[in-house]
Amino acid sequence: MRDFLLTLDELRARGGGKWRRHPADVLPAFVADMDFKVAPAVQAALQRFVDRQDYGYGSMDDVDVLYDAFAGWMSRRHGWRPDPKQTIALADVVQGIVATLVAFSAAGEGVIVQTPAYPPFLRTVAGSGRRLVENPLLDTGEHFEIDLDGLEHAAGEARLLLFCSPHNPTGRVFTREELEQVAGIARRSDLVIVSDEIHADLVFPGAKHIPMETIAPERTVTLTSATKSFNIPGARAAVVHFGDAHLKERFVAALPDFLLGRPSRFGSDATVAAWTQSEVWLHELMAYLEANRHTVSRWVESRTGVGYHQPEATYLAWFDFRSFGLEPDPYTFFLETGHVALSNGADFGGPGAGHVRLNFGTSAEILEEILSRMSRAIDRD
Template identity: 40%
Template sequence: MDGMPHDIPAPDTPNPLRALSLERLRRRTSMKWRTYPEDVLPLWVAEMDVPLAEPVVRAVREAMELGDTGYPAGTAYAEALAAFAAERWAWEGLAVERTAIVPDVMMGIVEMLKLVSGPGDPVVVNSPVYPPFFPFVENMGRKVVEAPLGADGRLDLGVLEDTFGRLSAGAGRPAYLLCSPQNPTGAVHTADELAAVAALARTYGIRVVVDEIHAPLTAPGANFVPYLSVPGAENGLSLLSASKAWNLAGLKAAVAVAGPEAADDLARLPEEVGHGPSHVGVLAHTAALLEGGAWLDALLRGLDDNRRLLAGLLAEHLPAVRYTPGQATYLAWLDCRALGLGGDPAEVFLERGRVALNSGIPFGTGGEGFVRLNLATSPELITEAVRRMASALG
């Protein structure tokens, strides 16, 4: 195809994670590649080292050629998401009439929490969890309350019930911000776990808002269950997006979905929120969901290969590091406490090994002594990253 960038994979490319050289990646100007000096290998922030799926490139190119760069309109994104959910998760309950386009998942979370809670109200999170949950919730005048995960990196329903019970005895309108799948542990919550969450939320009068941005990124054998699909979750609100699975963070757009009993809440979303998403972003996300399935499947195979590779490399070079491959996401949560590097091993790996990982500390309770490694890169760079991490111990 004339004008096609050279780093767009052919339709039969088996693994987009193997498509780009380090030299080409270093030409990128995004956060992952410009935060640290060039001698640092960046395996931290959630950007993938992949060329974009061809349908996404085509949709954006056609928009540029048409001058189709105005304001977003219509329900094509939500319709594409509903079709994807039906095909991938056997979920027929994503009703387009109960959706809204929002600027991105985190801004959508803020807007959903505004709908179901008030200033000063508590918002429960399961730490360790995606670090922006903390400042975003606090900057909107809510109070973060941690209900830590269990030692297995999964939801601890007993801790959650104790927390809900304590909050329900107070004033205000408590909310629960659930990360599903869980970032950073990669846990995919089961239908039974989510139904138990919904039952607890009903019992204690807690409204649930769910971040499901990693939903398409499940490993083989793991089945993502949409929160709104389980019994009792009818008053929940969910945020979904194609941004993580197709590497579209710079093309802003996400979808807020309301359960049947939350439709009136979503209807109160201020009109100006719908002015925030990028129209080009909406076009790109829609194309990814409708036509990017083969590319996504190739990515998922590559990520599964990388999980096995990382496990083997750690066993050989850093056997004291504990790693349980996640059921979802392209992120690895590494327990480095046995290395004797203190509370922030990422700092040591950066200074001595020149490899950038996420420190576990900003993830909240349970994060000290851990690092998060981004697996969405080539096997060669993962191998080099582990080599550098091992060298940092010398």
């Protein structure tokens, strides 16, 4: 396990935004980057570029290796064999969200988002001139679930459902029954489902990710990458897969050639190394994250009043601090009083007010320190 860990000095010496945005007395737990070393095969793939000073253009068939690796990984992990021919490589998933919004809806048309939602879902809908139709998840007291009546209603005024499965920030893994109901609604209202499944490999024991394309291939476009599960978001590589050839044709026809660009060779090779040689590493990572998830749950049990449902996937914990009356809002409170930088729930849409998201993809020591700082801040208030 020790092999995963980086010291605080090593983390602070890195160039990424997570450890640089705030002063050194603040512990960051916001952006979805983990504080771990990467899988050895991924590191070796990137090292090869450096050793050979190999920074030139790739060739057109580089993406074939990526598509095969994607198909093989999905089939081993999720029992779904995507057709490599119905795949297109991109630099990142958010780019894929904008591209699918543009391809499958028109300006002014409705796009359903299940809030709270990963903030770029909201920003891409607004930025592309589509109309946001929020369908908040329901908190049953036990977990979050899809408001199916609300979805049926929302579908009447929308072209597209921007789906996040597993769900960021709640960590919900939707059941087959829920997905089938969603597919039924999408069929009745002729919605395209854009399914962001970037967190699919970070599912804890007891839950099972089911790719939406295995349920409604004729209307589903899947977006994913290895960047969350293998901790390489800076490498920039992602894929979009179309459940049916006509969806790919519509997508290609709607976008001018070269608008999308391609993944970098670094991102592509790192992703292939992740998807073809790094399953054991992922297994060990999940065991580490499972222990951290347990630490977070124990902390919540000791702090009466925090609203929380243990995530079934992801290294993200979604906390409801509304009953604490933290001023001016929980995000600013924990940053200023606790010196912990969380994600601000208000950025996740209407139901996010009074909430924060904590990233527990860090060492047990740093996580303990983050939680004790939060406790001290609350006790001081």
